[in-house]
Structure formats: structure tokens, C-alpha cells
Amino acid sequence: MSAIVQLAKVSKSYTRGKQEVVVLRDLDLSIEEGDFAALMGPSGSGKTTLLNLIGGLDQPTSGSITVAGQQLEKLNAKGLAKWRAEKIGFVFQFYNLLPVLTAQRNVELPLLLTKLNAAQRRKNAATALAIVGLADRASHKPGELSGGQQQRVAIARALVADPTLLICDEPTGDLDRDTADEILDLLALLNREHGKTIVMVTHDPKAADHARHVLHLDKGRLVEEAHA
Numbered sequence: 001m002s003a004i005v006q007l008a009k010v011s012k013s014y015t016r017g018k019q020e021v022v023v024l025r026d027l028d029l030s031i032e033e034g035d036f037a038a039l040m041g042p043s044g045s046g047k048t049t050l051l052n053l054i055g056g057l058d059q060p061t062s063g064s065i066t067v068a069g070q071q072l073e074k075l076n077a078k079g080l081a082k083w084r085a086e087k088i089g090f091v092f093q094f095y096n097l098l099p100v101l102t103a104q105r106n107v108e109l110p111l112l113l114t115k116l117n118a119a120q121r122r123k124n125a126a127t128a129l130a131i132v133g134l135a136d137r138a139s140h141k142p143g144e145l146s147g148g149q150q151q152r153v154a155i156a157r158a159l160v161a162d163p164t165l166l167i168c169d170e171p172t173g174d175l176d177r178d179t180a181d182e183i184l185d186l187l188a189l190l191n192r193e194h195g196k197t198i199v200m201v202t203h204d205p206k207a208a209d210h211a212r213h214v215l216h217l218d219k220g221r222l223v224e225e226a227h228a
Helices: 047-054 077-087 103-113 118-131 147-159 177-193
Strands: 003-016 019-032 036-040 062-067 088-092 165-169 197-201 213-218 221-227
Touching (some): 003 197, 019 047, 047 197, 077 088, 088 147, 147 177, 177 197
16 A cells, blocks of 8 residues: 655744744654554644644645645645645534534535536535435534534535545544444444545544554654554
């Protein structure tokens, strides 16, 4: 298999007043196609920053990031937005669903950036909802769904454009244990049976147990790697 994510000597720093805050330091990382990688580490270790760099939501201060064959630092803002729409599905801790729209319409939203017609958008959204087990909830609005169901809608939205990579930032952080396990089982199923490559930030060791590959980040550096 080939690497779908490749970071070479990546550093990221921010300026806070007159002080430079270094978040990531000379990071090298390779994630293979078809992997399910969990990224763990204490608060402030740089996990979400690393996830944002991989997803093209932020740019490195130095170093090179190649994801799905594209060297990200060579793209301008418009190019990055187009690349994200085609290649990346995002799942966040707080579902970010629009409360006035049905599950179906929420899932369709990323497809508005494509050339698909309305009928094809509806069909693709229905397929994505079926994959996450919510075909019978398509007409429900977020307020009529449980937290776990809302996260399933968010996962369907992330899947609907058939992205190369799923990026999940604490996807079970707002859920109870049983519901969290259901969502993690779904992610593992998407990895195993649908071939989706997943990178997931989590504080939860039980969540990390669902991954194939665990990365530990501390003070902006990878300190060890463990294989499930």
C-alpha cells in the first residue's frame, strides 16, 4: 500500500503578542491508504493542529504535507477549498448540523459544491444515510434525533462525496459510553468494509482501541507508535 498522508519536517508555530508559540516541531509522519489511525496525547500536545494541517484547514510554518497525492502548501485558498471538498470528510465532536434542515438536507450540503443535479444529490444522500443506518430518519431534523443519531448524520455528511480520507476530531467526546461505542464500531466498519482511511483524534483509550494504528503526540512531537 502507498502512503495517503505524508508529512516531512513539519513545524507549526503561532505568534502570541511578541512570543512565538511552537505547536509542532519537525514532525515526520506517514499514514498508509486503508489505515485507521488514532492520534492521542495530552491537551495542548498539538493533536487538533496536526489534524487541521492534514485536512488542509491550516498551513504549516515549515515542512511539506502531501495528502492523497497533493502537496498542500502549493495550493492557494481556493485550490485548498476545492481539494477539501473532493478528498476530505470531516467529523467533529459537536455535530455542526443545521437545525432547520432535515437529516437528508444536512447530508446533501457538501454536494452543493459539486456539479450533481438535485436528483443525484438526493440519491447520494439517501445512500450515505443508509450506510450509517439512518435511512428511516431522513426527514427528521436534528432536534428530533438523539446525540448518537446526530453524529451518524454528521458521518453520512462526511461520506456523501466519497472522500479519500475521513478526519475525525473527538467524534465521541459528547456521547455516552454505549453510544460512543456504536459510533466507533461504525467508523471501524467504514474502514474495514468500505475501505475508508481514517485519522481520528481522541482522548479516550477505549476509542483508540478501535483503530488499527495509534500515534502518541507530546509537546509537538511523535513520541511512540503502537499497532493494534
